[in-house]
Amino acid sequence: MMEKTQINEWKEKLPLIGKMMAREEVLWLNPLLESTVTGLPKTGVTAADVKDASNRLKRFAPYIERVFPETKASNGIIESPITAIPNMKEALSNAYGITIPGELLLKEDNALPISGSIKARGGIYEILKHAETLAIEHGLITTEDDYAKFAEPEFGNLFAKHKIAVGSTGNLGLSIGIMSAKLGFNVTVHMSADAKQWKKDMLREKGVTVVEYADDYSKAVEEGRRQAEADPLCHFVDDENSLDLFLGYAVAGERVASQLEARGTTVNEDSPLFVYLPCGVGGGPGGVAFGLKLAFGDAVRCFFAEPTHSPCMMLGMMTGLHDEVSVSDFSLDNKTAADGLAVGTASGFVGKTMEPLLSGCYTIADDTMFNQLKLLADTEGIKLEPSALAGMTGPVQVIRGNVTEAKSAAATHLVWGTGGSMVPEAEMDLYYGMAGK
Ligand SMILES: *Cc1c(COP(=O)(O)O)cnc(C)c1O
Numbered sequence: 001m002m003e004k005t006q007i008n009e010w011k012e013k014l015p016l017i018g019k020m021m022a023r024e025e026v027l028w029l030n031p032l033l034e035s036t037v038t039g040l041p042k043t044g045v046t047a048a049d050v051k052d053a054s055n056r057l058k059r060f061a062p063y064i065e066r067v068f069p070e071t072k073a074s075n076g077i078i079e080s081p082i083t084a085i086p087n088m089k090e091a092l093s094n095a096y097g098i099t100i101p102g103e104l105l106l107k108e109d110n111a112l113p114i115s116g117s118i119k120a121r122g123g124i125y126e127i128l129k130h131a132e133t134l135a136i137e138h139g140l141i142t143t144e145d146d147y148a149k150f151a152e153p154e155f156g157n158l159f160a161k162h163k164i165a166v167g168s169t170g171n172l173g174l175s176i177g178i179m180s181a182k183l184g185f186n187v188t189v190h191m192s193a194d195a196k197q198w199k200k201d202m203l204r205e206k207g208v209t210v211v212e213y214a215d216d217y218s219k220a221v222e223e224g225r226r227q228a229e230a231d232p233l234c235h236f237v238d239d240e241n242s243l244d245l246f247l248g249y250a251v252a253g254e255r256v257a258s259q260l261e262a263r264g265t266t267v268n269e270d271s272p273l274f275v276y277l278p279c280g281v282g283g284g285p286g287g288v289a290f291g292l293k294l295a296f297g298d299a300v301r302c303f304f305a306e307p308t309h310s311p312c313m314m315l316g317m318m319t320g321l322h323d324e325v326s327v328s329d330f331s332l333d334n335k336t337a338a339d340g341l342a343v344g345t346a347s348g349f350v351g352k353t354m355e356p357l358l359s360g361c362y363t364i365a366d367d368t369m370f371n372q373l374k375l376l377a378d379t380e381g382i383k384l385e386p387s388a389l390a391g392m393t394g395p396v397q398v399i400r401g402n403v404t405e406a407k408s409a410a411a412t413h414l415v416w417g418t419g420g421s422m423v424p425e426a427e428m429d430l431y432y433g434m435a436g437k
Contacts, residue, residue: 039356102411110420117419123175125248156184167221190224253291276394282350305390323348374435
């Protein structure tokens with residue numbers, strides 16, 4: 001907790017903080033947003049870095065296709081569809097008494113193959129990159145070879161001598177665990193006590209070691225990091241500071257650009273693209289937003305969505321304190337049913353990188369997420385996990401917030417549906433039943 005006088009100073013300087021402390025749903029527009037021409041060079045991450053990640057994923061496509069047959073249709077490229085949701089648009093407009101003149105689209109990362117969430121982008125990429133580095137070091141492969149070879153026993157034998165560790169309450173653990181185990185790594189996922197039982201069961205079934213901690217998530221991460229650092233053969237996936245995770249997510253930008261082009265959606269200064277991304281620690285939404293900025297420049301406007309109880313990125317960016325501020329400093333309890341978003345302190349790396357590029361952040365109450373979950377299931381037959389619905393009120397927020405271009409019929413609103421397909425049916429039924437409660 002901050003001193004009361006300090007809190008009062010912040011409230012005076014940034015009146016929105018008072019509303020956030022009252023857990024109201026709010027919209028914050030980033031005063032530091034600038035043009036991508038000047039903003040991108042400030043970040044230290046380049047288009048070449050993202051291209052390198054994209055090329056690496058292409059090299060691995062023959063391997064992915066071989067070991068995950070569900071990726072056959074996409075030739076081993078892990079990608080999700082963009083789906084128009086006109087019935088949801090109507091329901092959303094009616095529920096809030098507003099008009100959304102532009103088209104409403106859903107990016108269905110819930111349907112991403114292998115691990116059913118946005119983590120199948122960054123998480124899988126980081127493990128593949130690590131595997132490639134080891135295989136090249138040990139003379140098993142060159143970048144000119146057919147990477148389907150990664151399925152051969154000599155690779156598994158090498159990786160079995162190496163360890164991967166990650167701290168996660170959920171989807172990152174699933175993605176890292178499934179990919180690492182498939183390659184043959186000795187992989188450990190450090191989980192907090194509140195992690196869902198089905199996730200622990202699924203990981204153990206796939207040969208992943210799951211270590212449980214009585215404390216919260218940050219304790220699990222800290223302990224995982226400590227154990228990994230003591231072991232030179234162990235690679236720790238650092239959700240808060242990993243450039244590789246970020247780059248894996250960023251590849252989404254060029255993919256969205258070609259998907260929108262293929263469906264005839266125009267994006268330019270007169271037809272802006274608004275994208276709404278659920279944000280936890282920040283790597284997923286940050287990486288994706290970065291990739292979108294590379295692909296579309298100023299024509300894309302990215303917004304992060306956070307629970308009213310856990311607006312860590314919003315607090316970090318608006319105060320400029322980034323990872324030096326926690327939601328508990330402002331008396332918020334970080335309690336939310338959106339488990340992917342229950343984060344008290346955001347990634348400082350992502351917050352600083354996105355400072356000149358992010359249009360804004362907004363918050364959403366858990367009740368609203370559950371209502372949107374039911375609405376989307378009822379109107380479009382698409383079932384997302386609670387976290388993944390945080391993006392759905394984005395169009396409402398920006399239109400109500402008088403972001404002029406958002407009210408244009410030429411604007412496109414893309415809600416990033418970050419996860420859902422791994423959730424067991426019985427669990428999903430419980431979520432569905434939470435609406436209106
Ligand atoms: C992890 C996750 C997010 C947010 O990603 P971060 O990198 O933690 O910001 C959003 N939605 C779902 C479903 C997730 O699993």
